[in-house]
Amino acid sequence: MKHKKTILKIHGILGLTTGLIVFIVAITGCCWAFKDEIDSLYDDYKKVHVQNDPILTPTEARIKGKSVFPNNTVHGTVFGKADDTIEVIFYDAEPEFYQSVFLNPYSGDVIQVDNHLSGFFAFILKGHMRLWLPKKVGEQVVSAAILLFIVMIVSGFILWIPKKRKNLKKRLRFDWKSTTSWKRKNFDLHSIIGFYICFLALILSFTGLVLSYNWLKYVVYKSTGGNKVAQFIIPDNESRHIMTNHKNLPIDRLILKLQKESPDAESFELHYPKSDSLSIYVEVSNSKGLYYNSDFRFFDQNTLEEIETPGIYGKYKDAKFADKILRMNYDIHIGAIGGIAGKIIAFLASLLVASLPVSGVLLWYGRNYKKKKMVKNELLF
Numbered sequence: 031m032k033h034k035k036t037i038l039k040i041h042g043i044l045g046l047t048t049g050l051i052v053f054i055v056a057i058t059g060c061c062w063a064f065k066d067e068i069d070s071l072y073d074d075y076k077k078v079h080v081q082n083d084p085i086l087t088p089t090e091a092r093i094k095g096k097s098v099f100p101n102n103t104v105h106g107t108v109f110g111k112a113d114d115t116i117e118v119i120f121y122d123a124e125p126e127f128y129q130s131v132f133l134n135p136y137s138g139d140v141i142q143v144d145n146h147l148s149g150f151f152a153f154i155l156k157g158h159m160r161l162w163l164p165k166k167v168g169e170q171v172v173s174a175a176i177l178l179f180i181v182m183i184v185s186g187f188i189l190w191i192p193k194k195r196k197n198l199k200k201r202l203r204f205d206w207k208s209t210t211s212w213k214r215k216n217f218d219l220h221s222i223i224g225f226y227i228c229f230l231a232l233i234l235s236f237t238g239l240v241l242s243y244n245w246l247k248y249v250v251y252k253s254t255g256g257n258k259v260a261q262f263i264i265p266d267n268e269s270r271h272i273m274t275n276h277k278n279l280p281i282d283r284l285i286l287k288l289q290k291e292s293p294d295a296e297s298f299e300l301h302y303p304k305s306d307s308l309s310i311y312v313e314v315s316n317s318k319g320l321y322y323n324s325d326f327r328f329f330d331q332n333t334l335e336e337i338e339t340p341g342i343y344g345k346y347k348d349a350k351f352a353d354k355i356l357r358m359n360y361d362i363h364i365g366a367i368g369g370i371a372g373k374i375i376a377f378l379a380s381l382l383v384a385s386l387p388v389s390g391v392l393l394w395y396g397r398n399y400k401k402k403k404m405v406k407n408e409l410l411f
């Protein structure tokens with residue numbers, strides 16, 4: 031009994047401390063669940079009429095994109111199907127800049143420019159990851175709060191366990207009558223909903239922490255038998271020959287080569303080497319809306335010979351169990367791992383998690399308000 035009182039006190043303190051943060055993170059996560067499906071309703075500009083003409087080379091696409099943002103850094107260029115536009119992605123960390131230029135793959139005309147740091151979903155993502163605070167501060171606050179929320183999930187489950195077996199039914203279902211007080215209803219909402227979603231809440235929280243903390247990523251990887259480096263590593267070039275003929279660069283043959291090798295791939299995101307000593311990195315997306323089974327491939331920028339990486343992000347067919355666990359982490363976090371059904375589950379779980387801080391604060395208010403009222407009555411009499 032004394033242990034439960036101590037746990038209840040800890041649970042309440044943590045709830046009051048992190049409640050607002052958990053509410054914001056859960057609600058924004060709920061809004062993010064169907065981002066891809068909503069975006070697809072107004073992305074007609076990403077499609078073009080197929081022509082018999084050759085498409086832009088990576089070098090040409092980069093030059094066309096740089097004509098729009100000459101002072102910013104090209105992060106990569108995405109080549110899709112024959113009727114897809116080419117997306118040139120720009121990203122700079124300081125000052126933060128993240129935009130995409132969509133080009134007609136045949137003519138090179140600029141079709142649209144998207145600013146990924148503005149709009150509804152950009153606002154939602156900033157709230158989810160950093161509470162709209164400066165990045166370094168906000169991300170640490172969110173990570174710490176979610177770490178404490180996991181403690182709350184465990185302590186909440188301990189508090190949920192009834193002392194007597196005959197009271198178990200009351201903890202598993204709503205049994206409200208016309209005479210049931212709002213306090214009782216609120217208690218049931220908090221405890222019963224908390225019990226049914228505690229497992230999903232734990233998964234969402236833990237996968238979020240793996241995204242936030244590199245040390246936790248390392249622990250998860252090594253504890254599941256991983257023997258590679260739990261990082262994304264771009265290997266060095268193996269050749270030392272430097273191309274001088276800029277009209278016929280090997281990189282410009284790479285996309286056509288990969289399209290022939292993987293005709294069913296959704297897209298190829300090519301990243302230009304930052305120096306002569308680094309290899310070309312291409313992310314081959316094999317499934318729409320999924321990331322875990324993508325192939326991360328690396329090529330010598332002079333010979334186009336494929337180079338293996340010591341990191342876990344290589345070709346999916348070579349991934350071991352531990353590699354797949356980390357690769358799936360993001361898809362599990364957003365529910366994409368289960369398709370549309372998984373996203374619905376993630377949406378509902380996030381919505382119900384957001385309700386817990388609200389019902390928890392009402393529980394605290396009800397208890398404290400009752401005590402204050404009793405003390406006031408005693409003073410009056």
